Amino acid sequence: MHHRPFKVSTVLLDMDGTLLDLHFDDQVWNYALPGRLATRDGTSLAQAKQRVADTLARERGTLRWYCLDHWSEVFGLSLHEIEAEQAGLIGVRPGTQAFLTHLQSCGIPAVLATNAHPRSLRLKLAKTGLGPYFSAVHSSHDYGLPKEHPAFWPAFVAKVGFDPASSIFVDDNLTVLRAARAWGISESYGITRPSSTGSAREYPDFPAVDRLDELNERCTGEGS
Numbered sequence: 001m002h003h004r005p006f007k008v009s010t011v012l013l014d015m016d017g018t019l020l021d022l023h024f025d026d027q028v029w030n031y032a033l034p035g036r037l038a039t040r041d042g043t044s045l046a047q048a049k050q051r052v053a054d055t056l057a058r059e060r061g062t063l064r065w066y067c068l069d070h071w072s073e074v075f076g077l078s079l080h081e082i083e084a085e086q087a088g089l090i091g092v093r094p095g096t097q098a099f100l101t102h103l104q105s106c107g108i109p110a111v112l113a114t115n116a117h118p119r120s121l122r123l124k125l126a127k128t129g130l131g132p133y134f135s136a137v138h139s140s141h142d143y144g145l146p147k148e149h150p151a152f153w154p155a156f157v158a159k160v161g162f163d164p165a166s167s168i169f170v171d172d173n174l175t176v177l178r179a180a181r182a183w184g185i186s187e188s189y190g191i192t193r194p195s196s197t198g199s200a201r202e203y204p205d206f207p208a209v210d211r212l213d214e215l216n217e218r219c220t221g222e223g224s
């Protein structure tokens, strides 16, 4: 990996698939929701899964794709209720806790930037207890733009007030990583396996880590 020699001033972190195991979200969208639809509509689970996948695909990359209120309306079922029901599956990825503790001990602020719906964000922070590790927690819903959108980044930086040139960013979404880079975040990382039960992801033009605590050495507060 080639790092510019800057001292890391802020670490920006995605939530789902980065801090937390994406297994929960996979279960909600690929099993729990289709299962409820299949029961309600008298279709097979496979048909319901296909319907959910096709319907979601039309909105991919937009803020609506991340909006539980929108999908609750589209499917006629409360996604908030389904998420609450499945909340036992919300899990912190290995290495997350160690990394956040490390940043705290180095005095490097961590900022959470997620596309998750604010209600989903609250549920996940309550369930994992990770909230206190962050100097700021932001849902893109409060900006009206997803992290994939180029205009999200200047608005986000203006609001949070960090220096993009000396910040590092970790996210499991390639489109988001590219939007952040295009705007001026010079060092970003992908996550190789966002779901503990899913397959590995590739990030053609970014370095990637499996566990966040692989970045401990990069974030020493000493410059590298």
Ligand SMILES: [Mg+2]
Pocket: 014, 015, 016, 017, 018, 171, 172, 173
């Ligand atoms: Mg993510």
